[in-house]
Amino acid sequence: MENALENDIEQFIEQHKIPLVGILTQENQRNIYLSRRPICIVIYDLDFSFDYRERTQYWRNKILKVANNYKDKYTFAIADEEKLSSLLKEFGLEESGEDVNVGCYDLQGLKYRMEDNDEFTSESFEDFVNRLDKKKIKPYFKSQPLPKQSIINGIHILVGKNFDKIVKDNTKNVVVFFYAPWCGHCNEFKPTYSKLAERLAGQSNIILTQMDATLNDIPQGFDVTGFPTIYIVPTNNKPVKYDGNRDINDLVNFIEKNIGLKREL
Structure with a gap:
């Protein structure tokens, strides 16, 4: 009984240690707010100075009405559009x-956004949260435009919009190279990767791909914490991360091991 009471108290404290609609800042976003998913963040010009605080509070009051109805399911916060412009880009x-x-972020970290043509009111915001709660809104994925030239030197160019279509093709074994334009190791690796593409050019069931991971969201199932990061996605659609060095023979061995075509490579 005492343990149950302690758990109830801890849960109460956890639920109430931040305001119903708090202010998300650069300092608290990682440790406090973005760890409390699912969360909806309303981003606008926050100014609590004497001349503008009434306008700032005007929008916050509209959010409070909705937050009060969904406080048991979502965390709500407001953020300044200038100080947290990175969120707008996200x-x-x-x-x-x-x-x-x-x-908004869901529990898995997928992103959802209220579209531009939805004027922000208490009613439109509540409708958005309601549809989000019922899983009637598709996640948003950051993506470059589809490439005009989809294959360069035997390497397929991936962006967020075509990732699933190419990588999840269960008739192909797909090698994925995640890179960042500023990454020196990535630039050093690219000639080796091009040679790998040449070496595997005769294998119709193997394709090599690459994606700029700074301009496109990384799909779920891929752990990309540094660059370059390489995966193979065999026909069973279960990604396998490469953790060896960037030698072409080691890469070939890695592919052989995971697709079972050693005699043909």
């Missing part, structure tokens, strides 16, 4: 032109 809203923008 949700692809940096050029929306709207006074108020909304982005």
